[in-house]
Amino acid sequence: MSNEGNTEHIIKQRKTAKVLADAPWEASLTPIEQEELIKDLLELAACAPYHYKSASKYHTAGLDSPLPFRAYTMNSDVCRILAGKLQHMEPAPGKILNMLWAAEAVIMMTWLPDVFGAQPVEREMEPLPFTPFTGNLRNMEHIAASSAGIQNILLGATQKGFPNYWSSGGVLRQKAARQLLGVPLEEMLLGCLFIFPKDAYEKGVDIKPGKFHNDGKKVLTWSKSITL
Numbered sequence: 356m357s358n359e360g361n362t363e364h365i366i367k368q369r370k371t372a373k374v375l376a377d378a379p380w381e382a383s384l385t386p387i388e389q390e391e392l393i394k395d396l397l398e399l400a401a402c403a404p405y406h407y408k409s410a411s412k413y414h415t416a417g418l419d420s421p422l423p424f425r426a427y428t429m430n431s432d433v434c435r436i437l438a439g440k441l442q443h444m445e446p447a448p449g450k451i452l453n454m455l456w457a458a459e460a461v462i463m464m465t466w467l468p469d470v471f472g473a474q475p476v477e478r479e480m481e482p483l484p485f486t487p488f489t490g491n492l493r494n495m496e497h498i499a500a501s502s503a504g505i506q507n508i509l510l511g512a513t514q515k516g517f518p519n520y521w522s523s524g525g526v527l528r529q530k531a532a533r534q535l536l537g538v539p540l541e542e543m544l545l546g547c548l549f550i551f552p553k554d555a556y557e558k559g560v561d562i563k564p565g566k567f568h569n570d571g572k573k574v575l576t577w578s579k580s581i582t583l
């Protein structure tokens with residue numbers, strides 16, 4: 356019997372694929388298919404475990420979930436428009452541009468810090484993690500839960516056959532892009548998840564793997580059985 360759909364197989368299949376298109380690609384999915392794909396992936400993120408609800412200040416009229424993360428999604432049209440705008444902005448987008456030219460979808464995942472003390476009225480950047488304002492166990496567990504949500508998305512994309520990549524975000528972390536996209540600087544960007552077309556590997560462009568993909572796979576180098 357084939358094991359292609361099973362969880363263990365999908366987890367082992369997941370890998371970073373940074374697809375670097377040299378010009379904007381036509382999407383492989385229709386807008387409706389992209390919307391369904393994004394919705395399916397978000398539903399997987401919503402199944403992640405989480406320990407604490409997000410602070411009430413994040414519960415806005417439109418986005419009032421107790422989950423400790425938020426997702427901001429772009430279909431391929433929006434990715435291409437954003438790429439066009441970033442080309443005229445500072446700092447230069449670098450490889451984010453090539454990936455926005457290739458992506459079928461991008462999901463920007465933020466986590467919602469519990470922040471203490473006086474905060475700036477207008478932010479130039481995100482709160483810094485692990486300062487006295489933000490460094491606490493609750494925030495550690497917000498990040499952990501949000502990361503579990505992200506991993507669910509990557510596994511879902513892998514299972515559906517879409518090459519994918521968890522990026523720190525590069526220029527998409529910065530104020531200019533955040534304002535353009537409406538991703539508040541009070542929230543902390545944990546990952547820009549690029550979902551690429553299924554046939555990306557057949558298109559003959561540069562696809563970079565994760566630098567550390569083959570490292571750390573020997574379980575006994577990072578685990579120890581406890582004996583009492």
Ligand SMILES: Cc1cc2nc3c(=O)[nH]c(=O)nc-3n(C[C@H](O)[C@H](O)[C@H](O)COP(=O)(O)O)c2cc1C
Pocket residue numbers: 369370371372521522523524525545546564565566567568569
């Ligand atoms: C929180 C996080 C942020 C990451 N950001 C980047 C990034 O900005 N640039 C990059 O090349 N890879 C980034 N990666 C991907 C890692 O390089 C990749 O996961 C690692 O090399 C292992 O490869 P694999 O994903 O194929 O197993 C990130 C991964 C994580 C978990």
